[in-house]
Amino acid sequence: MKPLDPRSQILLKTLIERYIVEGQPVGSRSLSRYSGLELSPATVRNVMSDLEEMGFITSPHTSAGRIPTALGYRFFVDSLLTVQPLEQAQLRELKGHLQPDQPQRLVSSASHLLSELTQFAGVVISPRRDLIKIRQIEFISLSENRILLIIVTTAGDVQNRIIHTRRSYSPSELVEAANYLTEHCAGLGFDDIRTRVRAELKQLRSDMSELMNAAVETGSAAAEDDSSRYVLSGETNLLDIEDLSSNMARLRELFKLFEQKTGLIQLLDLSNRAQGVQIFIGDESGLAQLDGCSVVTAGYEVNGRIVGSVGVIGPTRMAYDRVIPIVDITARLLSNALSNAN
Numbered sequence: 001m002k003p004l005d006p007r008s009q010i011l012l013k014t015l016i017e018r019y020i021v022e023g024q025p026v027g028s029r030s031l032s033r034y035s036g037l038e039l040s041p042a043t044v045r046n047v048m049s050d051l052e053e054m055g056f057i058t059s060p061h062t063s064a065g066r067i068p069t070a071l072g073y074r075f076f077v078d079s080l081l082t083v084q085p086l087e088q089a090q091l092r093e094l095k096g097h098l099q100p101d102q103p104q105r106l107v108s109s110a111s112h113l114l115s116e117l118t119q120f121a122g123v124v125i126s127p128r129r130d131l132i133k134i135r136q137i138e139f140i141s142l143s144e145n146r147i148l149l150i151i152v153t154t155a156g157d158v159q160n161r162i163i164h165t166r167r168s169y170s171p172s173e174l175v176e177a178a179n180y181l182t183e184h185c186a187g188l189g190f191d192d193i194r195t196r197v198r199a200e201l202k203q204l205r206s207d208m209s210e211l212m213n214a215a216v217e218t219g220s221a222a223a224e225d226d227s228s229r230y231v232l233s234g235e236t237n238l239l240d241i242e243d244l245s246s247n248m249a250r251l252r253e254l255f256k257l258f259e260q261k262t263g264l265i266q267l268l269d270l271s272n273r274a275q276g277v278q279i280f281i282g283d284e285s286g287l288a289q290l291d292g293c294s295v296v297t298a299g300y301e302v303n304g305r306i307v308g309s310v311g312v313i314g315p316t317r318m319a320y321d322r323v324i325p326i327v328d329i330t331a332r333l334l335s336n337a338l339s340n341a342n
Helices: 006-022 028-034 041-053 070-080 088-097 103-118 171-185 190-203 206-224 235-240 248-260 262-273 320-341
Strands: 121-125 134-143 146-153 158-164 230-233 277-281 293-302 305-315
Touching (some): 006 028, 028 041, 070 277, 070 320, 088 103, 103 230, 103 305, 103 320, 121 235, 146 206, 171 190, 277 320
Antiparallel strands (some): 121 230, 121 305
């Protein structure tokens, strides 16, 4: 494919920007008016014909105007996009909600904020099992033989699981057990915790060791549950986007993808292998359900190590110049908050 000359680049950039704003096919008159180039409509039409032949734009059957293709969006994002700085009000909102003193709420807050600021779906993928480290463990008595196990990870994720015991435990015993596990297991993964606890349980009362063992085994099972790594917010926003809601069959497939989770988790895990913001447009994701959608994602770190991803899922006709900095800043603030919370 031959490189685009400056004139073609300006017209393609103008066409995509107008289409993102208006949602209607863009004709040669609009391009002449908004491009700032002194070109006749005939010249503009010739350039648009070349761009269409190269696969950057296409013409819907019902209109003489053109709309971008996935290839056109890709070239626009990679070569033509001017990213807008985040608005101060949005930056203040992000900073206010992503504080290191709220580790239990950081992951869900990040997902909610991404959705709220973009009006698309916000998603956060927590660390893989081999990266999960424990910050704190708590027990809450639910009934005589049922105890709620609360696990807080160093990445701010919170897991709740119910443990069934053979006897009831007093509040003071639950506090004692929680303090012991937190003190001896903070910063460790469950494989290491299991090894350490088994070695030290001989020194504990047998009735307490039952609770400790149950907590470790239940926690390990929770860590292995891939679906618990996935926090999605604002998916119903996509119902209000005409580009997606006009095709209900495709929208249903998209919501099935949200429910099944595995495909999205694998896609966002790819962000952990590269620095900065990654953008998957249409079928670049490898997921048929995301045809007509774009995923903007970035990895977040804990103490310099990328452990998870944040992202936004919306239509390909999105304001990339606005969404990219929101995702980028959210990942950076989440990294900072989680690292400082350790």
